Amino acid sequence: MSSVSSQPQFRLTQPPSKVLHLRNLPWECTEEELVELGKPFGKVVNTKCNVGPNRNQAFIEFSDLNQAIAMISYYASSSEPAQVRGKTVYLQYSNRQEIVNNKTTADVGGNVLLVTIEGADARLVSIDVLHLVFSAFGFVHKITTFEKTAGFQALVQFSDAETASSAKNALDGRNIPSYLLPEHLGPCTLRITYSAHTDLSVKFQSHRSRDYTNANLPVAPSAIDANGMFSVGLDGKKLEPESNVLLASIENMQYAVTLDVLHMVFSSFGPVQKIAMFDKNGGLQALIQYPDVQTAVVAKEALEGHCIYDGGFCKLHLSYSRHSDLSIKVNNDRSRDYTIPNTVMMNPQPSILGQQPVATHGPPAHTYPGAQHHQMMPQPSAGWATGGPPVPHSMPAQMNNNPYLPPGTMPPQMGHGMMQMPNHGGLPHAPAMPPYRPGHMQ
């Protein structure tokens, strides 16, 4: 007869095991922290954290029993308790001999996410909006969308499982920010699981599938109009032909909207090549030219119906212009060609017009007052390199203020084509983009 209790959980002494059971861990303790803790005593071959109702228990498994014994012995006699993040951790031999990581296929992620968009207007969510949302976490390779009994779904392919996982963690269960949606749409919730796919097959660029890695992929015949543009939306509804030039009408213009303000707002989505402002029907309109249609599409999706200034002032209405290349005769306070080098812009000299466009990566000649202090100007970035394929890197500015991720956890892919977003504050009437914060997504 042993003197210890026969109930395994509450025995005072556990038989040794190379698996240790830890408790009183800080909430959501990471595997790395467990490894750090065990490393001095041997080789940690496996861990399992966030165990128990409070997720504050864990297991670590050493390669050898003696290592586990060493750790237990050390802390049994140490004056300093084992600690993680300053919190005392209690450890003992586990009553099991090995860690079984019950990772189901649903937990072990692949690089492709299965996204179900819920909501009455789910199927009105464009592939461009999805691209925008998921690009916050890294380069999106491909997206396909389809209707299933589950509703409107999309497969979103990232480079790797880590990126996909960060997107899933941040977005699952959240709503697409309303300001990314056409304003008449109701809330659209994202439900995300891992797909078993690793590489999607996208035959055509179309309204239901895109391959952002292949700018040369043919556009689906069904989605082309006479101008070679996308002209069909979901449900086969005719769309306005897309264009690299946007026509902006500004409603409720209580504050002056200057060329520089427009440049700043639209630069968030890519290099703005040219802007022309003019009065029409007593209101202000502007044409904004991007180098490619894709960027214009993203900008239109993101900005349509939103106000430049808080309080409903200077509301933007965007449509695609029939123009593809604006003719800017003179740089003044109503029109500007940003592709002409700064020095020329300051002192126009027709003889230099043959030069390469360079201004798209630098600040414009007239920066918005104080702009430099707010990092609101486009940063140079590989994604916008001239001459490259125009499609893949059109990522919006919000991404740098990525709300889904805690600071400092930006995936490395974020470097592509990223731009700083103007922050609130600081400037009188600084353009106020809707903040991309989780709190606003519910």
Next chain:
DNA sequence: AGCACA
């Protein structure tokens, strides 16, 4: 602070 799933 006390042993994991599905």
